[in-house]
Amino acid sequence: MEAYQKVAQSRMTEFEEISLNKIPREQNTEADKLALAASGWPDAQTVTKIEEILQPSTSEKGQPRTVMQVESIPNDWQGWIMNYLEYRIQPGNPTEARKLRMKAGRLGGRSLAHKVLTQGYFWPYLSREAEAYAKRCQKCQNHAPVSHNPAEDLNAIVGPWTFARWGMDIVRPLPTASKGYKYVLLVTDYFTKWVEAEAYRTITGSDVVKFIWRNVRKPTNESPYALAYGMEAVIPTEAILPTIRTITVEQGDNDGQIGHSLDLLEEKRERAAINLANYQNATSRYFNKKVRHKTFRQGDRVLKRVVENTKDNKTGKFNPIWEGPYEIVEVFGKGAYKLKEVMTGKTLPRPWNAIHLRRHYA
Known part of the structure; x- marks a missing residue:
């Protein structure tokens, strides 16, 4: 090199x-x-x-x-803290030296309690007060790790008429994730708002076909076309290779077969609704195993997850993960809360889910 x-x-x-x-x-x-x-x-x-x-x-x-x-010790804020902790090297400016000592001395509650004990001090409830004091560190709260566990149980919607219309979309190339994934294929049922999605490195026509068979038919064991018209659609191959349906059309009995299928349509839809409910229940049980319930009340103060449109890209990985504080002004239920800024009193235009919130300690 x-x-x-x-x-x-x-x-x-x-x-x-x-x-x-x-x-x-x-x-x-x-x-x-x-x-x-x-x-x-x-x-x-x-x-x-x-x-x-x-x-x-x-x-x-x-x-x-x-x-x-x-060099083992970089010449930046990390190196300054390392030099202070190892060799007690401080800046010549008294103000900067005091800031450095404060940053280097920031500890967790348990470490803080042990440090107090090594200095020869003790009082009742020392550990509990040290934990409470460490929780109030503003910079520690702004850079606290993000929990990826859901904060509320899955809210599955079951309706009497499903799969009347589907919406499908391919999300444009996203920042490349681990293992090269950068595309998302998703479909949404317009009635129940049920969503199925998968990530891909590249998306081809065969991927879309496999996705539909695996995710759209699986919840009901029926195709959307069959739930709408009572029978499966005729594919181009059946126009060349003789099947029972094409033979029926040639014999002039097509109208009668369509009528019989429509007579049994309601039963097929009810059976599909039962299958969908069972599928959603199984999905909810799997999803709810990972839930760590996080609830707030009106008047509580919280920190909000920093999103892309408010993120300062100049600071890179040292950008704060949480911002605030905010106050809960209204509880909608199902983990949705309306917030307002504590400093300005401005109410945020849309609700925020509990998974993007964190309790603030002051």
Whole structure:
């Protein structure tokens, strides 16, 4: 690496101006694919172009290969804290030194209680008060991890007339996730609002057909066409290869068969509704196993998850995960809450789900 660094530095002198721009992770898909390949993920070979270089690309021949020394402590806020904790090195500015000591001394409740005990202090309820004090740390709350467990039980909707109309859409390319997924195929029943979705690396016509057979017919054991008209649709292949239905049409008994199918349509729809209810119940049982109930009352203060339109991309991974505080002004039920900003009193235009909220301690 040292040889490449020397070549790069020599080339830099040929330019009048040089600027370095950080590429966000969601836009740097090639580097993400290389990281997946280096981690040993087997499918990375099929989606990543790998070039093998047998000889060094630098012009320095016969030079001994050396390993560039990397500083163990970076020259940033992390390095400053590490230097303070290990060597008690502080900035010369008293104000900056005080800020550094405060950041380095931020501890969890249990660690804080142990630190107090090692200093020779003790009082009743020390551990409980240390926990309460640590919870009030504003920066710790803003950067607290996000729980991916659902906050409420699954609310399945069952209606008397289902699958009268479906909506299908392919979500445009998203930031490449793990294992190369960047497309989402989803269908929604317009009556029950039931949604089925799957993630894909690429989407083809065969993927759509498999998705429909696996997700649309599975809940009812019937196709949407059969639930609407009482019979299955005639496919082009049946026009060439003789089947019972095409033979019936040729014999002039088609109208009678359609009438019999319509007479049995209500029974088929009832059976499909029962199958759908059983499917939704099984889905709800699986979903509810992972639920960690999170409820709030009117007047409680919470933090709200930072979304993309309010995210400051300049700070990168150090951007706060939670923002606020907000106050609960109305409880809608099913985990939906209406919020207002504590500082400005402005009410947010739409409700927020409990999975995107976190209790605030002040």
